[in-house]
Amino acid sequence: MKHPVAKSVGWALVHAARLHRTRVGERLNRLGLFPGQEQVLQALVGGRTLTMGELASLLRVKPPTASKTVARLAAQGLVERATEPGDAxxxxxxxxxxxxxxxxxxxxxxxxxxxxxLRGLDNKDRKRLRKLLRKVARNLAASGTADGAMGLDDDPDDMEDTPAVASVG
Structure with missing residues (x-):
């Protein structure tokens, strides 16, 4: 039995996103991480030090959510927290x-x-898909809050035609 909105682009997008997140979650589990925690680790790569507020903003979450995630990562010994010298x-x-x-x-x-x-998609299809997804995200961001628009202007397709790798930071 087909889902009532199976021909909907939005439904297809949600379905693909859920499958993607599930696959990523399975692999993160093997590393002892939960979905979302990888974004914190990637945001701090390269010796980066961020305040809790900066981290929450970068991840587009509320400060208590960022704090809870950081506390769990600190308990695993993956991040360390410190107070800013001069302002505890x-x-x-x-x-x-x-x-x-x-x-x-x-x-x-x-x-x-x-x-x-992206199996079965050539570089031209990959580039087109990235552009289309950014365009629909901009459409939705323009209809809602400004938070959704963060990072949408970064267009790697303006650079050489290579497959994109998702990352945070």
Missing amino acids: RVVVVRLTEEGARRASSIDNLWNEVENEL
Whole structure:
């Protein structure tokens, strides 16, 4: 039996996104991570230090959500929190050595899922799909809050024609 909106582009998009997130979640589980935690690790790659507010903004979540995620990652020894010198109210977050190692595994994970996702699509199709997805995201962002528009102007398709790899940061 077909879903009543099976011919809907929105339904197809939601279905594909759920399948993608499930595949990523399965692989993250193997690394001892839950979906969403990888975004924190990737945001801190390269010795980056962010305040909790900056991290929440980058991840497009509320500060308590970012704080809870960071607390769980800190309990695993993947990030460390410290107060800002001169202002103990400001908490900064950075990766530990183990967090940096785990973050490097995330790139491989994303590449594996990306290859599954785009199997059978040539570079021209991949580029067109990226452009179309950014366009529909801009359409929705323009209809709602400004938060949804973050990062939509970054167009790697203006660069050389290579497959894109999803990452945060």
